[in-house]
Amino acid sequence: MIDPALREQALARFGALGYPQRGDEAFKYTNVAPIAERAFAPGEPGEPRAATLPGLEAAMVFVNGHLAGRGASPYVAPLGAPEHRALVQAHLARVAAFEQFVFCAENTAKATDGALVHVPAGTSVEAPLHVRFEARGGAGYPRLLVVAGANSRVQVVEHHTGEGEGLANAVTEIVCGPGASVHHVVVQDQAPSAFHIGRVAVRQDRDSRFVSHHLTFGAALSRTDLRVCLDGEGAECTLEGAFALGGTQHADNDTFVDHAKPGATSRELYKGVLNGRSHGVFTGRVLVRPGATQTSAQQSNPNLLLSKSAHVDTRPQLEIHNNDVKCTHGATIGRLDADSLFFLRARGIDFVEARRLLVAAFGGEIAERVAVPGLCEWLYERIAAVGGAQ
Amino acid sequence: MLEIRNLHARVGDHDILKGLSLTVNPGEVHAIMGPNGSGKSTLAHVLAGREGYEITEGEVVFEGRNLLELAPELRARAGVFLAFQYPVEIPGIGNAYFLRTAANAIRQARGLEELDAADFLRVMREKLKLVKLDEKMMQRSVNDGFSGGEKKRNEILQMALLEPKLAILDETDSGLDIDALKIVGDGVTALRSPARSFIVITHYQRLLDHITPDFVHVLYQGRIVESGDASLALELEKHGYGWLEKAPAR
Numbered sequence: 113m114i115d116p117a118l119r120e121q122a123l124a125r126f127g128a129l130g131y132p133q134r135g136d137e138a139f140k141y142t143n144v145a146p147i148a149e150r151a152f153a154p155g156e157p158g159e160p161r162a163a164t165l166p167g168l169e170a171a172m173v174f175v176n177g178h179l180a181g182r183g184a185s186p187y188v189a190p191l192g193a194p195e196h197r198a199l200v201q202a203h204l205a206r207v208a209a210f211e212q213f214v215f216c217a218e219n220t221a222k223a224t225d226g227a228l229v230h231v232p233a234g235t236s237v238e239a240p241l242h243v244r245f246e247a248r249g250g251a252g253y254p255r256l257l258v259v260a261g262a263n264s265r266v267q268v269v270e271h272h273t274g275e276g277e278g279l280a281n282a283v284t285e286i287v288c289g290p291g292a293s294v295h296h297v298v299v300q301d302q303a304p305s306a307f308h309i310g311r312v313a314v315r316q317d318r319d320s321r322f323v324s325h326h327l328t329f330g331a332a333l334s335r336t337d338l339r340v341c342l343d344g345e346g347a348e349c350t351l352e353g354a355f356a357l358g359g360t361q362h363a364d365n366d367t368f369v370d371h372a373k374p375g376a377t378s379r380e381l382y383k384g385v386l387n388g389r390s391h392g393v394f395t396g397r398v399l400v401r402p403g404a405t406q407t408s409a410q411q412s413n414p415n416l417l418l419s420k421s422a423h424v425d426t427r428p429q430l431e432i433h434n435n436d437v438k439c440t441h442g443a444t445i446g447r448l449d450a451d452s453l454f455f456l457r458a459r460g461i462d463f464v465e466a467r468r469l470l471v472a473a474f475g476g477e478i479a480e481r482v483a484v485p486g487l488c489e490w491l492y493e494r495i496a497a498v499g500g501a502q
Numbered sequence: 503m504l505e506i507r508n509l510h511a512r513v514g515d516h517d518i519l520k521g522l523s524l525t526v527n528p529g530e531v532h533a534i535m536g537p538n539g540s541g542k543s544t545l546a547h548v549l550a551g552r553e554g555y556e557i558t559e560g561e562v563v564f565e566g567r568n569l570l571e572l573a574p575e576l577r578a579r580a581g582v583f584l585a586f587q588y589p590v591e592i593p594g595i596g597n598a599y600f601l602r603t604a605a606n607a608i609r610q611a612r613g614l615e616e617l618d619a620a621d622f623l624r625v626m627r628e629k630l631k632l633v634k635l636d637e638k639m640m641q642r643s644v645n646d647g648f649s650g651g652e653k654k655r656n657e658i659l660q661m662a663l664l665e666p667k668l669a670i671l672d673e674t675d676s677g678l679d680i681d682a683l684k685i686v687g688d689g690v691t692a693l694r695s696p697a698r699s700f701i702v703i704t705h706y707q708r709l710l711d712h713i714t715p716d717f718v719h720v721l722y723q724g725r726i727v728e729s730g731d732a733s734l735a736l737e738l739e740k741h742g743y744g745w746l747e748k749a750p751a752r
């Protein structure tokens with residue numbers, strides 16, 4: 113599946129880079145020492161047993177990164193399928209370059225199986241394509257490659273779930289051909305004691321449209337990197353996410369939009385809801401290169417803290433290298449509005465339910481825009497549930 | 503029904519209510535008037551259970567229960583309703599969904615069956631006629647982008663749906679045009695019953711033209727300094743509150 117020479121290189125980089133240490137700016141608010149300390153052994157293959165997300169049918173299921181089941185979709189194949197060899201070689205580990213990223217290098221060195229979503233030019237795939245990755249303890253290295261041909265259209269829903277205290281280190285690469293439209297959804301719903309590392313790397317050709325919805329509910333410690341390279345004129349991306357945390361969870365969402373070509377648009381909206389003693393991190397880096405004139409970039413990260421001990425760090429990072437740019441950004445950290453809470457309670461709605469409604473009002477829009485009937489409602493309730501916890 | 507005895511309330515070190523007493527019997531309508539800042543909204547908030555007020559003295563008994571120790575939602579379920587002077591806008595919560603959640607919370611407390619979406623729609627349509635609000639507004643977020651008058655009519659709609667025993671209307675008439683004033687007045691009149699009482703806080707006689715109060719009280723500097731029948735409101739309309747400066751507080 114992955115070329116042996118490439119694996120060698122990746123393994124060497126993994127060894128040379130080592131896990132991020134204190135003082136690593138990219139991991140300023142996230143300490144991954146607990147992952148390094150545990151030195152997870154590779155996870156075993158197994159039978160699928162997690163529930164399928166509402167409104168979806170799984171096209172492929174992996175257990176600890178091992179292929180464990182597949183449906184009938186003609187657009188989804190194992191990464192190692194001989195008939196797709198050329199396509200995979202052309203893109204794998206090229207969109208998600210691993211030279212600087214230790215977890216990505218480790219995944220590239222150790223991934224066992226993976227899924228390929230390939231949509232031929234001009235094809236519109238109606239039903240969402242759904243891939244589930246189950247973690248069962250030990251380390252798994254989920255790998256997904258999406259290649260959307262010119263003017264094609266597809267929605268891909270990635271679900272990370274599982275049991276136990278293992279590590280999932282996932283890498284997804286997405287290639288949007290000219291004029292292609294890709295809607296990518298990630299639902300990170302790992303077990304409460306699990307660790308999750310994710311990298312989604314996207315390359316967009318001209319006039320393509322990429323929409324991402326990234327929902328973080330699970331894992332004790334998670335870090336997700338989403339990198340989008342707007343590598344063609346007129347490309348557009350919308351990156352939306354919600355992290356709904358409680359207990360002692362820690363979730364770090366790091367996004368990077370690279371405006372490499374003129375006339376591209378990026379919109380970003382991440383919403384955090386934090387209860388208990390949870391800690392959320394959002395980094396929104398936007399790079400506008402010298403030649404990327406007529407760029408429009410928007411970014412917003414509102415956060416809602418439900419408890420005194422919950423905490424969020426948010427940092428917009430804009431690097432703009434030309435003058436022909438429209439750029440806005442804003443981050444807020446707020447608490448529930450006391451007037452709204454009193455208003456609802458004065459109508460007989462109990463405190464917990466009122467808080468649940470207000471959390472849904474704050475974060476629910478992200479779930480609604482996932483646009484999969486059944487799944488939207490489920491995600492909406494999951495976000496609201498952080499407010500509904502006692 | 504409601505017995506307020508020597509109520510003292512403060513915010514921080516600012517005394518607002520300074521020995522307020524008031525008795526409301528079933529079926530009675532009490533109007534409370536008084537200059538800006540005299541403590542009318544504070545009284546309404548304290549009765550509904552808003553946080554931030556310290557009760558330093560006195561008691562409030564509602565149908566035999568100590569109202570002050572109940573959470574706001576329990577007061578609402580016991581039958582206390584406050585129509586807010588400034589209704590809150592809550593983007594992201596649909597008005598109809600909010601109304602049904604509230605109605606069902608109250609119904610449950612009364613041992614009634616919850617209304618499903620279809621049943622609720624029927625009840626809501628009935629009540630919408632009373633306040634002449636368009637059903638389309640119910641699909642919007644709670645009070646979000648509603649005009650001042652629409653917000654106030656939405657408060658009356660909530661009152662009609664929740665069927666309280668004691669309704670406190672805090673300046674529900676301010677900001678209303680003449681037609682809306684009549685709608686609110688008629689809405690309240692339609693809900694009057696021998697078992698339901700009202701405390702109507704207002705600055706103007708014009709609402710009282712529609713709702714004839716049994717008693718009118720003047721609240722001044724945190725105390726009720728004058729009580730009378732409906733004619734007192736007319737007196738106040740004529741003479742204003744200047745005389746209060748000279749009158750000894752009772």
Ligand SMILES: Nc1ncnc2c1ncn2[C@@H]1O[C@H](COP(=O)(O)OP(=O)(O)OP(=O)(O)O)[C@@H](O)[C@H]1O
Pocket residue numbers: 513516518536537538539540541542543544545554587
């Ligand atoms: N949270 C608060 N903090 C400080 N002062 C307050 C607070 N709430 C009310 N007050 C003060 O208490 C006094 C009474 O306020 P209240 O809102 O009860 O008056 P009101 O009679 O309703 O006036 P209006 O007719 O203008 O509505 C005012 O002087 C007000 O500034």
Ligand SMILES: [Mg+2]
Pocket residue numbers: 542543544587672673
């Ligand atoms: Mg007031």
